[in-house]
Amino acid sequence: MNDAILPLAQVAHAMPGRARLRVADRRGDAAYFASVSKGLSAIAGVRNVEVAPLTGSVLIQHSGPLARIGVAAQEARLFVVGEAPHAARKTPEFSIDPKAVAALALLAAALWQMSKESVFPPAITLLWYASRLGGVWSPDSDGGNGE
Template sequence: MPEALPQAELVHACPGRSRLRITSRRGDPVFFASLATGLSTFQGVRKVEVNPLTGSVLIHHDVPLEGIAKAAEEVRLFALATAGAGPSLTAMQALPLDMRMMAALGFGALALLQAGRGQVLPQAATLAWYAATLSGILINSAGDAPGDGGGDGE
């Protein structure tokens, strides 16, 4: 009877970079060295970093992780756990990242922090203004966010 494959859990994935955790083999440097060597031979894998102490495997890749996981299972390195893993890789990779909205959220959080410290004027108010402007909450009559250079200057 063949030995059961170690189960790898997807911890984080973004295009070209995925982190797996294999907790059942945590603390096994021989396993992780052989895993790094094996994964490095796969087409589309640029770099593999392992940490036996934490059971972490970081894969830099040019191909979808699903293909790498399938190949790893075929050569009996590990099996990627899928049950209850949350959103699929495709769904996670498709999430839009709006940098303007991220900046607005950051300024909003800083505004709350400053207000909590009692630094309302000018610190919290200025940060809140920046957050509102970036998020599009503050719109002038021409339909442009203040200070974004739009409109005809009237």
């Protein structure tokens, strides 16, 4: 059996004395995770092992470096510790324009003022500010010549 066949255990979280690994390829395999628990518990420096086959999670409480435990796990033919693929870690880019949020808030306040029949000056002023922030009207839209 070569290392290419061993499942990949990705480090989900690590801090001194505690690490959580994810073995996505074996998620749901209770027999595999029972053998991982037994195998890791036999490694020197491992104080406690908790496995969750349903999520593919392995929680290791240990002393010493995690890398040493990873090497021992590989030698015991349990898994190979590696990094998650960068494509899987990528989160969708989503940004919110603060000016657009402010413009929407001012528009909502203007509509609220109109519902209270306070059109002049509160609602009109709020609509003016919202349109300026939202980019509907800009100070340069009239060309600066007052037309």
